[in-house]
Amino acid sequence: MKYLSFDLEYATSRNGSSKICEFGYVITNEKFEVLERSNFIINPRIERNEWDWKVVNEILTRPIIEYECGFDFVHYYPKIKKLIDDADYIIGHTLFCDAKALNDDCLRFDLPSLNFEFYDVNLIYMEFSNKQQNTSVVNILNDLDIVGEDNIHNAETDAYNTMLELKKMLEILELSFEEIIELCPNVKDKNENYVVKSNEEKELLREKVFMENLSGDGTNFIRDHSINKKRYMQFIDNVIPNAKGRNKYKNKKIAISSNYEK
Numbered sequence: 313m314k315y316l317s318f319d320l321e322y323a324t325s326r327n328g329s330s331k332i333c334e335f336g337y338v339i340t341n342e343k344f345e346v347l348e349r350s351n352f353i354i355n356p357r358i359e360r361n362e363w364d365w366k367v368v369n370e371i372l373t374r375p376i377i378e379y380e381c382g383f384d385f386v387h388y389y390p391k392i393k394k395l396i397d398d399a400d401y402i403i404g405h406t407l408f409c410d411a412k413a414l415n416d417d418c419l420r421f422d423l424p425s426l427n428f429e430f431y432d433v434n435l436i437y438m439e440f441s442n443k444q445q446n447t448s449v450v451n452i453l454n455d456l457d458i459v460g461e462d463n464i465h466n467a468e469t470d471a472y473n474t475m476l477e478l479k480k481m482l483e484i485l486e487l488s489f490e491e492i493i494e495l496c497p498n499v500k501d502k503n504e505n506y507v508v509k510s511n512e513e514k515e516l517l518r519e520k521v522f523m524e525n526l527s528g529d530g531t532n533f534i535r536d537h538s539i540n541k542k543r544y545m546q547f548i549d550n551v552i553p554n555a556k557g558r559n560k561y562k563n564k565k566i567a568i569s570s571n572y573e574k
Contacts, residue, residue, distance in 0.1 A: 313342040315489075317468040317478075320410040323356035323370060323379065324364040329420070330413035331356035333379045335392060336467025339399070342489075344345065344479040351468035352391070353382040366514040373466045385417045391424060392404070402430040404495050405474045408510045411503040419506055427504045433478050436492060440481050442446035449473050456480045522546075 321334035331536060356379065368376060371535040392414075404410060407430050414426050437452050438444065449470055453460045458480050460473035482489060494534065502509040522543060534541050 313400050314347070314398060315340045315342070315344070315475070316395055316402045317406055317471045318395070318402070318410070319461075319467045319474065319476040320412060320413050321357060321465065322364075322367065324362055324367065325413075326364060326381075329416045331358055331362075331420075332385055332413055332417050333426070334467035336469070336471045337395060338468070338471045338475050340475060344475060346472075349468060349472065351466065352388045353379060353381045354388060355380055355384045357384050365414045367415070373463060381461045384421075386421050386423065389418075389421075389423050396428045399428075402428055403433055403474065403478060404430065404476075405432070405452075405470065406446065407432050408501055408508050409470040411501070411508045412511060415503065417543055425504065425506045429500060429502050431493060431499050432501060433474050436481060436496060437477065439496045439499070449477070452477050456484075473492060505512050505549070 316337060316339055318335065318337040320330075320336075322330045323333040324331050328402050328423075333354050334351055335354060337349065338346060339348040342345050353374070360376070363376060372379075386563050410427075411430065417423075418425055434446055434452075437447060441447075441455065447455070449460075450464055451478070452458075452475075453473055457476060458473075458476050460476055461469045463469040464473075478489070482492060485492065485493075534544050
């Protein structure tokens with residue numbers, strides 16, 4: 313029985329598309345004894361001005377030049393696919409984000425979709441602790457009194473620490489992994505044909521809520537800090553004109569009283 317825990321780091325996730333620069337992984341047996349571990353340092357094949365400099369300065373553990381000297385995602389794709397295909401169980405922390413990032417790079421480089429089922433350790437911890445909010449890898453380590461590896465935001469380290477968290481929860485609960493996923497079916501997710509199941513479900517839910525907000529039932533006042541204000545701003549940011557204008561207001565500025573707008 314093989315467990316694969318993996319984690320990614322991104323050079324950028326701007327415009328909703330992630331460019332991977334690290335694929336860290338740990339392979340264990342059913343006793344969580346480490347069989348293999350490594351970190352693929354990936355050249356994201358982007359220009360210097362495309363890097364997310366907040367990520368570079370605050371998250372990544374290596375200088376940009378080290379990534380740029382590495383092989384690209386196309387080179388590592390067969391190895392990543394083999395790791396995924398050979399695993400009996402795939403785990404990670406908020407792994408739906410990393411699954412989407414894999415889809416982004418597969419599409420960018422015209423590679424086949426990496427189809428796999430996976431289990432989110434963060435969701436398992438939410439069930440375990442009865443918490444409703446996401447918790448970082450570091451905070452879960454602290455909450456469970458685990459001494460993990462220190463090099464956080466190194467993809468290999470994060471994958472290893474995530475594995476330790478799952479191991480500790482199973483020990484406390486005195487349950488096998490099969491038993492915990494049977495008790496918590498919501499921790500299971502799936503990536504298929506470049507689509508992450510949970511992301512697709514969230515998008516459908518967002519569309520449903522948005523349409524309900526257009527029902528005109530008298531509850532759609534746009535007050536500051538309200539959900540309706542947030543939806544309104546999302547609409548303004550994303551609305552697409554359905555006809556061509558006549559340039560009546562071209563090169564003119566129009567001001568509307570903020571009180572009237574509200």
